[in-house]
Amino acid sequence: MLLAQAVTLGVAAALVYEFMFAEHQPAPPPRPAPAAVQAVPADAAGLAPGGSFRGAVVKAAPSVVNVYSAKAAPRRRSPYLFGGDDEDGGMAAGLGSGVVVSADGLILTNNHVVEGADQIAVALAGGEPAEAKLLGADPESDLAVLKIGVRGLKPITFAPPDAAQVGDIVLALGNPFGVGQTVTQGIISATGRNRLGINTFENFIQTDAAINPGNSGGALIDVEGRLVGINTAIFSQSGGSQGIGFAIPVSLATQVVEQIVAKGRVERGWLGVAATDVESETGKPGGALITGVLRGGPADKAGIKPGDIVLGVNGKPVVDTRELVSETAALAPGTRAELTIARAGKPSSVAVELGRRPAPQRKATISRRPY
Secondary structure: OEEEEEEEOOOOOOEEEEEEEEOOOOOOOOOOOOOOOOOOOOOOOOOEOOOEOHHHHHHHHHHEEEEEEEEEOOOEEOOOOHHHOEEOOOEEEEEEEEEEOOOOOEEEEOHHHHOOOOEEEEEOOOOOEEEEEEEEEEOOOOEEEEEEOOOOOOOOEEOOOOOOOOOOEEEEEEOHHHOOOEEEEEEEEEEEEOOOOOOOOOOEEEEOOOOOOOOOOOEEEEOOOEEEEEEEEEEEOOOOOOOOEEEEEHHHHHHHHHHHHHHOOOOOEEOOEEEEEEEOOOOOEEEEEEEEEOOOOHHHHHOOOOOOEEEEEOOEEOOOHHHHHHHHHOOOOOOEEEEEEEEOOEEEEEEEEOEEOOOOOOOOOOOOOOO
């Protein structure tokens, strides 16, 4: 059974599923790769003759891998053993996908694919297995970087951060249901999707390319075979693809990979406040109202008080709490940030030296759904 994490969205009675671990089900063995397809010349739009996307797939497919994970299941009390001794809970196994980002063995995937795993293995596009270790993870963006001891890999090509536009054709590559590398096609339905309740930091690409359990951590590519996003979640009532999938954009993925490789973790700026959204007199979002200040924290030291309304960070407007968190988190700890605030109806400016955002608590499973 695959474990799914679900979040109810206010606009519909549907669930957002993040595909996680299979309970008491052995991970399927790596499947042999399909026969290699020959590259054919593509036109300027990345299409092969006859409207095929073969050229994009040939370019990107060697950089997409299968990720298998396993962790010890909790021991359970057996009523049949003398004294109620514990029984071994066995191993819980899961599967997902990943993307090769360096020739010396760095692989990018979703954090929820490998979170809590005791063992991680990767099957390369050619079917070769390799043991992997977790180099670092960022639960708040749901990204993780793995390292395997294989060199000479073909890293995927990253698209420019602003390359993905609504209406563009995209392809999703991954390992749905463990059947082996699979390609599906769709378009970019929207960009900048947030407030979905999936991750702390959300700026998703929405696509109707089919994404299913096992696709998590795989590649969303454009017609030139360049990575535009990491497939992460779907919005669904059934648990299967219903044409609304979400991918983490390459801009965020790049930042996370660079920090994990350099530091082993992701560091973000932090104010040390509690805040809530506030509306302006016109009924539109009017900033972030400070409702609490952590004693001795960065905001407290700078003189920020409950009741202050933050309207901007370093000249960038802040219309709500989400933007306040995003703007401060985008800055490095120790950075001096200039906050535009309103206090008692009067505008002013306050300089704050940001602290380091604390590590998040382990995310609880909200619901489970069998597949």
